[in-house]
Amino acid sequence: MRQIKKRNIRLKTDRFVIRTLRDTDASEVMASWLADADLMKNVNHKPQRMSLLQLRRYISSYDQATRLLVGVFDAASEKPVGYYFIDINPTQRRATFNVVIGDRDYWGKRTVLETRAALMDYMFQYCVVEKLIGGPLARNFPAVFNYKAQGWKLEGLMKSHVLSASGTGRIDQYQFAMLKEDWQAIKSAGMQQNGLIEKEATA
Amino acid sequence: MSNAEKARELLAGALNLPEQQVDSSTMIGVTQQWDSLAHMRLMLALEEVLGSELEMEAVVNIASLSDVETMLANAKA
Numbered sequence: 572m573r574q575i576k577k578r579n580i581r582l583k584t585d586r587f588v589i590r591t592l593r594d595t596d597a598s599e600v601m602a603s604w605l606a607d608a609d610l611m612k613n614v615n616h617k618p619q620r621m622s623l624l625q626l627r628r629y630i631s632s633y634d635q636a637t638r639l640l641v642g643v644f645d646a647a648s649e650k651p652v653g654y655y656f657i658d659i660n661p662t663q664r665r666a667t668f669n670v671v672i673g674d675r676d677y678w679g680k681r682t683v684l685e686t687r688a689a690l691m692d693y694m695f696q697y698c699v700v701e702k703l704i705g706g707p708l709a710r711n712f713p714a715v716f717n718y719k720a721q722g723w724k725l726e727g728l729m730k731s732h733v734l735s736a737s738g739t740g741r742i743d744q745y746q747f748a749m750l751k752e753d754w755q756a757i758k759s760a761g762m763q764q765n766g767l768i769e770k771e772a773t774a
Numbered sequence: 775m776s777n778a779e780k781a782r783e784l785l786a787g788a789l790n791l792p793e794q795q796v797d798s799s800t801m802i803g804v805t806q807q808w809d810s811l812a813h814m815r816l817m818l819a820l821e822e823v824l825g826s827e828l829e830m831e832a833v834v835n836i837a838s839l840s841d842v843e844t845m846l847a848n849a850k851a
Contacts, residue, residue: 710827712833
């Protein structure tokens with residue numbers, strides 16, 4: 572069986588650094604995001620209060636090969652802003668994106684559009700990925716906006732698709748997608764800001 | 775108030791823009807003020823006006839002033 576190489580991502584955009592999270596990145600700030608019911612509701616995760624040791628273990632649980640945990644940091648202050656968790660299916664050359672912007676000061680400021688563009692460039696260029704999938708919960712209006720604004724195509728509305736982590740029943744979920752050639756066309760048309768890949772290395 | 779007027783009022787409120795600056799060119803991907811939080815404000819305002827949760831099939835189609843107007847019209851139909 573082919574060994575999938577670990578990724579050591581480091582990307583730079585105008586305002587952000589996006590890089591692979593390591594266990595040493597565990598912080599009270601990130602722990603507070605995982606315990607925040609409003610934030611976790613958007614990705615249908617049950618909020619959980621973790622110690623720093625538990626958080627380090629959680630970060631380490633991502634193999635950084637097909638399950639990536641990538642942090643977003645303010646380029647100027649270096650403070651953590653949020654994170655992406657990305658699952659890569661190498662057989663199907665497909666990746667599924669999820670994002671949490673934990674710092675509310677960065678909401679409504681195109682943080683996701685800027686950082687995800689860089690990650691999309693990286694995925695298509697380095698990860699042998701040809702299709703990206705995003706599955707926002709239907710009532711996560713900001714996330715739905717971000718997919719639409721970035722030019723992702725709606726593939727469908729999946730009714731009662733997932734069980735609510737908060738125990739309130741089943742909830743609807745959209746599926747958005749971006750094909751490699753569509754992203755290239757969007758970029759060629761000058762509709763999206765390019766992310767700059769500052770450095771790419773494998774561990 | 776007509777659907778067109780109400781749509782303009784709702785969208786202007788969500789985008790924090792004067793109503794006269796909201797017109798047929800106001801849309802996602804074009805209008806800088808139409809960001810993720812503005813979009814959420816718009817959806818919640820529509821739900822308040824309509825008195826019910828929005829149909830998810832319709833939510834994803836809202837990307838311009840005319841889409842908002844269409845949603846209001848369909849809700850009354």
